[in-house]
Amino acid sequence: MPLIDVRQLTKEYVRTRPVEGRFGAVRTLFTRQQVRTTAVDHIDFSIEQGEVVGYLGPNGAGKSTTIKLLTGVLWPTSGTVEVAGPGGPIVPWRDRQRHARQVGVVFGQRTQLWWDLPLVESFRLVGAMYDVPPDRYRQNLARLRDLLDLDPFLQTPVRQLSLGQRMRGDLAAALLYDPPLLYLDEPTVGLDVLAKEAVRGFVEDANRSGRTTILLTTHDLADVERLCKRILLIDHGRVLYDGPVDGLVARYAPYQDVRIRLDGAAEPAGERWTLGGFTGEREADGRWRFRVRRDQPVHHLLVAVSDGWQVRDLAVEESNLESVVRELYRERRGE
Template structure:
């Protein structure tokens, strides 16, 4: 069942600025030029109950803007978002009170905790804001304290917490009222290895045991590989890909690289053609051949070994990191 439905969601920013003349002076005090930026460009997708969906894309692609539209922080220029619930669907920017009870939100660079209060007092205030009954609050807090290991700093003022401790506190605050949907925007940014694994383990447990539906944006591909079965790849405000992780690799990297080091006389130049396969010389002297996933590698090896001795061989399969790196590089160069 679709828990989140997004249809033709659009966000355009319009900035006005004075128009300048030939020599840098204002042409007129009343002349303005409009500069339009389409941050989210008519995107469509749904998220089913219990899914964990990773939202990937380079800086400026529209990921964080999309999350802010989904949470109601921003109003869209067009389109709609609906979050299902027992009393009917709610639109984030219109049904603010209803949507607040259905979602938990953690922004990696923003905190919802009270800076000068001990962490436990922030939790009490969050519970009061959401009218969480006492027994339910006690049970949820006990579970969150155990899963996130909060006890060592539960009575420490938030301003004295490390980044990792604050992030664990924010995660707990976001789930105290049992929301069916959790939005995470860069939840592991700036964290050390141990803190990242704690956050990932907690999100995975919340999804498996509580059936919490999770949509996260991240630049850390380890977050996606650890938590997500589905990816939304966003660039220039559009969804370029929506599907499983391995499907992204198959779509954008339908090949593998075969690295060969040859003994004997080396051909001149930086390119070598063997039986239709074109290799490029690496800085360490090896030849890199790109071979389609359905092409037989043994044909390349037979051609490479014809009159030569293959000294070293390795096959490099494309993975999520290599695919995303290539996509980002193409974006910068484009």
């Protein structure tokens, strides 16, 4: 079986609100109204061992709720999750203790470290909680100290660490006991450029052997382009796309934008310009933007424009992951 197998996973939240009466809002035993909100809506996916998967979506899409279901923090309304374990499949919310030994979790806005203790003491406590043999603990800590450059602040209380230092400490704590599965929820949020690079390098190294499978949620698409070969795109609790990063760009943006600025007073009249089978639109800065399909040679457009017009400059812009995801979110919000 896959390392993670998710089938028809659904989570609804139920809240009550007062009913509007003749004299305003009334809340009694008999007048409260239940309101249901579906955060995760019958999603299916599976993740194989050794994958690094980006789990993307706008705020409120259901990402964090999914992570809480996968880690066993929440019970689902319906559906199931099975995680492969040494003694057979694990359902996270039914066997939390056995599942906890299988996973490492890092939340960008929270910490699993002890606030008042030096960082190294937090590591010792994590090792003791997970019964890590002393030799393996020393080997793992030595590797993580070198990889994440922890030595300058190992003896510093956690409360005195910067955000980037604390995040590196949390990453080390999550891998001290060699979990085969690592959940990273916004691990680079609020970090500077150098700290982000350290985190990305750590994730690459953790996955390089193929032993650590990683599910990464982030709003920083540079993380995804650097680390992930596959993405799951979610919105309104439903999976919109599940496949390779390049496949998303090819599917939703099978074109290039060619922007041309003409040199000279005489320009085509109007806001649209059609020539040689290509149609351009005038932009606010005076340039013309032509959207060219990837199977169309760009030089055909350049030849058509150059035949009678002086070109001052041009730029060919490939669609990237960020532009595609932005357009998808905009379209969904429009719907």
